[in-house]
Amino acid sequence: MVVLRVAKRYVPDEEREEFFELVCSGMSVTAAAAAAGVSRNAGISWWRSSGLVSPVIQFGRSGGLPGSAAPAVPGARGPDDLDRRRRPLSSWDRSVIAVGLRCKASYAQIAALVGRDKSVVWREVVRNRGPDGSYSPSIAHRAAHERRRRPKTFKLHANPGLCRRIEGWMDEGWSPGLIAALLRREHPGTSAAARMSRVSHETIYQALYVQTRGSLRQDLARKLSTARRSRKPRSDLERRANSPYREAFKISQRPAEVTDRAVPGHWEGDLILGSANGSAVGTLVERSTRFVILLHLPGRHDAASVAEAMIREMGKLPAHLHRSLTWDRGVEMAGYRNIQLALDMPVYFCDPHSPWQRGSNENTNRLLRFWLEKGTDLSQHTAGDLARIAATLNKRPRPTLDYKTPAQALAELLSNPTAA
Template sequence: MNYTHLTQEERYQIYALLREGFSKRHIALRLECAPSTICREIKRNRNRNAYFAQHAHKLAKTRHNSNHKTVDPAVWKQVKSYLALQSSPEQIASHIAVSMHSIYRYIPQDKIKEGHLYQHLRFRSQRKRKYGHPETRGKLNNRRSIHERPQIIHQRSRFGDLEIDTIVGKNHQQSLVSIVDRKTGYLWLKKCSTRKSQDVREATVDLLHPIKEELQTITADNGKEFSLHKQIADELGIEFYFADPYSAWQRGTNENTNGLIRQYIRKGSNLNDYSDEYIAEITYRLNHHPRKRLGFKSPSQVLLQEHGVALQMLI
């Protein structure tokens, strides 16, 4: 088998399988490519000592772009100010005459000179599992597969098709319930004292009940914290679906948003150290942050423009 360029979806598969402890040879068999392809991909496109799909794909695209031009120092001063405000290179490039690839090249050069710009980038933490350990989260009863979802959900043409996940705190003792709308990217975030299914159910219903009439579907991963999915679906009047195992890309909106949240709450943090007010501030910032796929509008802007008064309480 010859080496070929990997797609973004294949990189998400690599990321998900690595998280679950599978070997590079096993991943190569799953992707039907040579083990050397997987080894080369991880070695060339990893971030520090870990591999993240989104970062790897951006790095690969940047490497293929060999064009380089000198940028005025005044422009770099603007770039630095935007980075300090925690804007991504892609968002900065939409406002300043410099490509995001140039920004990504500039940041490691700054780090070599003992600069601190790299600290403003959104690095997603990786949950490590020991190799050879099987999946222990168990099977969920009455689980409806993502493949049963209506085709319209894939089009992102309506508000109310949601993705849900939990972000784990220190020693897996606390969690954040993270819910994102697929169309607008609007985020709901709430802290739970545990990861137990009852706490996750209560947080989910509490967050979404005010707009239950607007909701359509919700899609989760296969964690045991969603074992009360039928109760959630009944209380909110929506359809509940589950992604395939090791398929994080099937909930890409949620995965990407969780990466943004990790910019404010690092992996291993004790969530009890963060107040509800701080969680609300994170939610507000992300909901008012411009997104490329929204034409650099914020989720709140899109939500207000398309749903008006009915959802103004959330803006």
Template sequence: MSYTHLTRHERDVISYLKSAVSLREIGRRLGRSHTSISRELKRNGPTCPDQVYGADAAHDRAQLRQSLPRHYRRQDHAPLLRYVERRLHIDWPPGAISERLKLKYPDDPKMRISPETIYRWVALDSHQGGELFRHLRRRHKHRRRQKRYGAGRRFIPGRVGIEQRPAIVNERIRFGDWEGDLVVGSRNSGAIATHVERKSRYLKASLLENRKAETFNTAAITVYQQLPQALRQTLTLDNGKEFSRFNELESSTTLKVYFADPYAAWQRGTNENTNGLLRFYFPKGTDFSQVEEAELTRAVKRLNHRPRKCLGYRTPYEVIRHALGGALAN
């Protein structure tokens, strides 16, 4: 049976019968478990022993509790709060904190928290002048409003969604499947177009003076035409207007372009993670109009020669170069 909250009428019945019959009998008459009645009295009953249960006051308490966000309720458990704060202070990511709690306290349901709740706590701490956000990888002071699927963004005409992308792309068993995006500079100072090969995590990047579709295409076509045909299979993009002229890109490169679902960054997780690594060299607020091509080339080379755990601590360059028999220059 699915759970439903007690109604105002049911609380009236509890108030009327409490002093006359047992909790089991009240539950039988309401079609509820006697434990539900007991829990109601403990949660929403009077705080002083000499007071009686009143339906009006109990219903008001229940409504207030329902309106309170869940992440506030978790903060009532001091051991959980201490554990989370201590791990944040040593720079553990929320996802790792959430999973480690399950390992450390396998039989304690009170020691559970989702990564999203931890992010909400950090945002609340920031609003109150705290510094916990500085221990997060991206150091956002405020939590971004979480948008519903597809809200507020129109589809690019003629786009082919990721649901039609060949299943082999998800398996990462071949080379030539790419993910693309932009890393945006401050105050419309330009952007960096990033292209990451899914199997090897190999990165190609270009400086753009603006975010126009024709500017992106010009740079992207140059990047992909320099690659062997074996490395040009698919490209997965988001739904930004800078990718609206994807048909030209397809015809010039032989790539098949697919689009991720709106606000589903995890569908391009390889690209998103690589953009985060690139931000180490070009933090948010960077004026890209002042960045030299040589600086970007140096940063990209360092990332392509950086060992990755997901590659068995080989580098993206080693993986893709071995596959192509030394066809890439750097």
């Protein structure tokens, strides 16, 4: 027996959008399917699988048919089984919105059908309403797709006339905030033309300070009240009057010999934190040999405790291995002056949020997590436990050392101080 299989015809999205557009305009499902060039059964299947309700629905107080607890169309979504996860609106969701607007439903009733908050529906309608006040789901869906395209064209690049106006105002001493406020008053509304004719103060600042977005004259930065050539973030610790690091050495001041790792004695350090940050272990890594020292912090890991443990452990090393220490700007290093005086070793601090500037230490901390697991209480490890962990890691061959171990590399330095 020969069985013939008929392949399903591929239906492009344009035909589906045309079908939903016609139904939302008041046409019956059968007529809309014929106009879109598909069968009646296909149209009914699309409508039911999308979860949409009948376009002649009369919304009651509960958001559905008066006196009915279930959606009018079998398979349609009800308020109790909606997927309310954050997701973009689909073409079907926008068709539901169009049906609801046509039936004079409230935003809350429409939102219950699409499973979103009423504010989402309100923003969707306001953003994509036509000049005559109508809402077309297919046009709205295409417009949303275009807005999601990346990378987006910087607004000032596409509007040189607006750039010239901003430059003229800034030459007269106007601030970006004042310029943005004036443009909002001149071009109110949510239309595309109005949005393209105004910019925010942040857009102006980015055009002045971000190289890749430079569409204004760079000398305009001197017209600002601060006259800064570069922007300083508000979160910069050095701008805080009570910052313990305002007089500390920056990583940019570190000697060049630290970068090439040719001279031993330069260290990187950090804390490995335990569960709920209630316990910690200090880590020190020598950049040239990758030799590891672990600091036992059984009780607290505040500035005084870290400084005491570091002075105790590093004091066991020869003086020529106390060349520098690089740390991040955590509060545990607020006592860095005591460390510098006790070990005669300068302490340099990384830029904020720049862990890659301590690459050796970050890599070593990743290896140490084999023993010091995340989410565990690190205070359970005794000083002897940490010494055994450090010794185990220091006996591990390293490709960067031509498969020598850190212990071997450090032993060679200690046996030949002149090489150091």
